[in-house]
Amino acid sequence: MAVTSKGDGLRTLLIDNFDSYTFNLHQQLCNSGAQVVVIRNNVPWEQVRDNIFPHVDNVVISPGPGTPTVIGDFGCCHNVILHSNLPVLGVCLGHQGMATALGGKVCHAPEPMHGRKSLLHHNGMELFAGINNPFSVVRYHSLIVDEQALPSCLQVTAWTKPTAPNSKRIIMALKHKERPLWGVQFHPESICTDHGLDLISNFMNLTRSQLPITRTTSIPANVLDMTVIPSALAECIASPSQTRLVVRKIENVQIDSESVFKTLFANKPVSFWLDSARVEESLSRFSFMGSGDSERSFIVNYSILSRKVTTIQGGQCTYTQLDMTDTFFGYMARLVNQHSLCRQDTITIPQPFDIPFDLMCGFVGYFGYEMKTESLAEGRTTPFKSVSANPLPDAAFIFSDRLVVFDHIKNDAYIVMLENIPQSSLLVEKHTSLGNRVNSAWLDDTLRVLQSTASYTNGHAAAKRKRKRGMTLDHTRDEYIQAVSSSQSKIIDGESYEVCLTTRASIQLPKMDLSDLIHDTLAMHHHLRNVNPTPHASFINFGQGMIIVSASPEEFVTVDRDKWVQARPIKGTIKRDKVDPIRDAKLKVELEQSEKNIAENLMIVDLLRNDLNLICTPSSVCVPSLFKVESYASIHTMVSTIKGSLRPGLTAVDAVMKCFPPGSMTGAPKRRTVEILEDLEKSPRGVYSGALGYFSLTGEADFAVVIRTAIIHNQELSVGAGGAIVSLSSPTEEYDEMLLKLSSVLPSISHAFGIDGL
Incomplete structure (x- = not known):
């Protein structure tokens, strides 16, 4: 396995669950040096598998409304988690979907935490390598992964401490024990989350550790054309004015x-x-x-x-x-x-x-x-x-x-x-x-x-x-x-x-x-x-x-x-x-x-x-x-x-x-x-x-x-x-x-x- 530098340009697929924060993740991915193609979750899984996966190095699944067990809320992301051999990072809904796709459950959190900050404690490894412990994160969720029903293949890597007596910790991050799958419940892309870009950079380094020695370093034009980044409403053509x-x-x-x-x-x-x-x-x-x-x-x-x-x-x-x-x-x-x-x-x-x-x-x-x-x-x-x-x-x-x-x-x-x-x-x-x-x-x-x-x-x-x-x-x-x-x-x-x-x-x-x-x-x-x-x-x-x-x-x-x-x-x-x-x-x-x-x-x-x-x-x-x-x-x-x-x-x-x-x-x-x-x-x-x-x-x-x-x-x-x-x-x-x-x-x-x- 070869570890490449940031300048080698990783190729990332970002799947948008029709959220209003997806393009903040896009900004972080671009700032980490990645070339990014963005699609919505309603693109059929077979099209993602056959036409996009061969040309990217990793996948990020965005936050979004709803629950991951509803097909209209999670779309192709379910199959991405089940069948992908690429490194995958799920954020919020993507994190919850990783748990449910692999047999887990989501339940209501003790209280909704939309736009609110918490101290996050973590294991200091992989996604959290070199990041302060604890550090402050922004949360946008009212559902959480139920730790009592956590599949044995998943490991808790970050959590928040309980705020009420006799209550349990809340899972804030997971990893798969064998496959390159990671999930975070909080929002690393929020303007008020500390170390958000550090976490994304760590995900990119984890990807680099699994890259083949030889690979293509750019996404083909026909794949980039699938991105949902808007084109101009009208072509600006300069012409002499009267x-x-x-x-x-x-x-x-x-x-x-x-x-x-x-x-x-x-x-x-x-x-x-x-x-x-x-x-x-x-x-x-x-x-x-x-x-x-x-x-x-x-x-x-x-x-x-x-x-x-x-x-x-x-x-x-x-x-x-x-x-x-x-x-x-x-x-x-x-x-x-x-x-x-x-x-x-x-x-x-x-x-x-x-x-x-x-x-x-x-x-x-x-x-x-x-x-x-x-x-x-x-x-x-x-x-x-x-x-x-x-x-x-x-x-x-x-x-x-x-x-x-x-x-x-x-x-x-x-x-x-x-x-x-x-x-x-x-x-x-x-x-x-x-x-x-x-x-x-x-x-x-x-x-x-x-x-x-x-x-x-x-x-x-x-x-x-x-x-x-x-x-x-x-x-x-x-x-x-x-x-x-x-x-x-x-x-x-x-x-x-x-x-x-x-x-x-x-x-x-x-x-x-x-x-x-x-x-x-x-x-x-x-x-x-x-x-x-x-x-x-x-x-x-x-x-x-x-x-x-x-x-x-x-x-x-x-x-x-x-x-x-x-x-x-x-x-x-x-x-x-x-x-x-x-x-x-x-x-x-x-x-x-x-x-x-x-x-x-x-x-x-x-x-x-x-x-x-x-x-x-x-x-x-x-x-x-x-x-x-x-x-x-x-x-x-x-x-x-x-x-x-x-x-x-x-x-x-x-x-x-x-x-x-x-x-x-x-x-x-x-x-x-x-x-x-x-x-x-x-x-x-x-x-x-x-x-x-x-x-x-x-x-x-x-x-x-x-x-x-x-x-x-x-x-x-x-x-x-x-x-x-x-x-x-x-x-x-x-x-x-x-x-x-x-x-x-x-x-x-x-x-x-x-x-x-x-």
């Missing part, structure tokens, strides 16, 4: 952004304002506003139910029917690519300057939660129960060729517009005296407003209306508490690690003129941005009575000009004490130290690391900030940051699709938990829980998670709210937390529409 971007800078503006929106855009049939009401330099320095009334602008709406894209331009509608192999994400990728422009070709006036912001005209809008039907479709044989939010569009975007941008840090403003390239200027030097070549009445009118010093302090006073009854929740208190308990039952049975349960409050508004509706929703936004300022606030009027007013504090996905992808999930919330600052500070510390809230946040951090590992260069995915507590007007909340470098060939639309729906609004594993939620929630979520933001013509994107948001459509006003359910959750406290989140929006609704809460 348009260019013009950016006019105005320094030291005296007028505030709200006054500019009221003057220029509020009364337009279609308008938007991506509003950094709470300014943070690295996150929310800029606000963007515009309308959809130019000759170039248009709106695209999409219905999953009909698979039809409706394009509205100049008052005319055209329709595009997507075929069954296409998706609206793919349609948007092609549309963005069709209008793409090079940032370097932008004209800046009155003199050359570096443009500090990313939205350079483009598509502003949302993907509703039901777009999960397309983003999670891979490998599904049955459709989701909740297919569409019809009649509400499942996605809608405004193409805007004119923008006003505010830099809230430097107090500058910018006018951005798309214009045709004059034939006479094609050979002119980029920055030479081009100010006088830009002939736009709109630019001139906008410039006059921005150079004004007039601000509208009372511009959005609510109309005085008769008080109306309160909003109605989809769930009664008892129903919501029962849904929490049902979620916990699924967690106990291993079907999910965390369930992000939501409900909806709604009310039918009285009939009113469209102008009155816009006036009142602007009053709501004015109130909301002042009493509860957030970095991702927005006001979008799609026309025809559909308006979104949001005070979202949560970033979903951004893609910057250097192709770095970032996500900032929020999980963990506690109500502030606005009266007693000492108690308020103690509440913040309580949140920082809460095992339940840390577990909630960690599960989503690991999920988003997985999502980014799908679309990013594996070695680039990192967590610059973990469990940071941020304070808003009414709550303290826990935030983490995950980053990665987008793989060559992929675009911002690829990034959004592969991370959709937001993991902080589903739970983990994402796909199985979404299926659970369909049985617990009473109506489609619609815009709520989706993603709202922009795709820039120059390739960047910035989307927020749609929370703390009011949606108006067909005279109905609705607000969604919920929370992450884990094993440590208290059903009554979860109900109270849901009401707390609703309370961040309800006072502004009451202010604008005279609605008496719930």
Whole structure:
């Protein structure tokens, strides 16, 4: 037997049990020097045996929901364990499946341990060679291998000590006494597990000890083509453009952004304002506003139910029917690519300057939660129960060729517009005296407003209306508490690690003129941005009575000009004490130290690391900030940051699709938990829980998670709210937390529409 060095490149088959952490394992395997092919567990065993096994050196079986004795949960992995002569490492479900395939049993753990840490004790050999004893690991499980029914061929190599008197140790790792099979119950790939990469490296060394002297060191292309790593939705083909971007800078503006929106855009049939009401330099320095009334602008709406894209331009509608192999994400990728422009070709006036912001005209809008039907479709044989939010569009975007941008840090403003390239200027030097070549009445009118010093302090006073009854929740208190308990039952049975349960409050508004509706929703936004300022606030009027007013504090996905992808999930919330600052500070510390809230946040951090590992260069995915507590007007909340470098060939639309729906609004594993939620929630979520933001013509994107948001459509006003359910959750406290989140929006609704809460 020959032992090869890391540089010789082992070839690894990673089998995904439709989990939300598999690609974190993929990252570790790549970082250990392996070449990896990833398949789902629904690939037939015979195909794995005949077409893949001859070309790999070892196998890793991922975690996953469910139990290994259910064929739909474990698929081909059962036969891999029974018949493989290759070294195999099973993680969590893979570990349990090793025991059951060889005659053992799984049973419920003394308590579920999802996203929680334990000290692991081990025998110091093989997988654990050279690793501290004990060391801290993250666990995501509610089932364990029953030591009383352990097959004689298996040996316990790691365990956790009992936490209760007279209780037994819990098996945390196994090995086969004769075959090269190993299993670990904990998650070596979690960001908070110590020595995870050391354990993977030890598995690779165990593999090397069994390699033949001569072997192939690469996986054939036809096998690598089987991998589930995504390809681009649309091919990026550079072609000469007949348009260019013009950016006019105005320094030291005296007028505030709200006054500019009221003057220029509020009364337009279609308008938007991506509003950094709470300014943070690295996150929310800029606000963007515009309308959809130019000759170039248009709106695209999409219905999953009909698979039809409706394009509205100049008052005319055209329709595009997507075929069954296409998706609206793919349609948007092609549309963005069709209008793409090079940032370097932008004209800046009155003199050359570096443009500090990313939205350079483009598509502003949302993907509703039901777009999960397309983003999670891979490998599904049955459709989701909740297919569409019809009649509400499942996605809608405004193409805007004119923008006003505010830099809230430097107090500058910018006018951005798309214009045709004059034939006479094609050979002119980029920055030479081009100010006088830009002939736009709109630019001139906008410039006059921005150079004004007039601000509208009372511009959005609510109309005085008769008080109306309160909003109605989809769930009664008892129903919501029962849904929490049902979620916990699924967690106990291993079907999910965390369930992000939501409900909806709604009310039918009285009939009113469209102008009155816009006036009142602007009053709501004015109130909301002042009493509860957030970095991702927005006001979008799609026309025809559909308006979104949001005070979202949560970033979903951004893609910057250097192709770095970032996500900032929020999980963990506690109500502030606005009266007693000492108690308020103690509440913040309580949140920082809460095992339940840390577990909630960690599960989503690991999920988003997985999502980014799908679309990013594996070695680039990192967590610059973990469990940071941020304070808003009414709550303290826990935030983490995950980053990665987008793989060559992929675009911002690829990034959004592969991370959709937001993991902080589903739970983990994402796909199985979404299926659970369909049985617990009473109506489609619609815009709520989706993603709202922009795709820039120059390739960047910035989307927020749609929370703390009011949606108006067909005279109905609705607000969604919920929370992450884990094993440590208290059903009554979860109900109270849901009401707390609703309370961040309800006072502004009451202010604008005279609605008496719930």
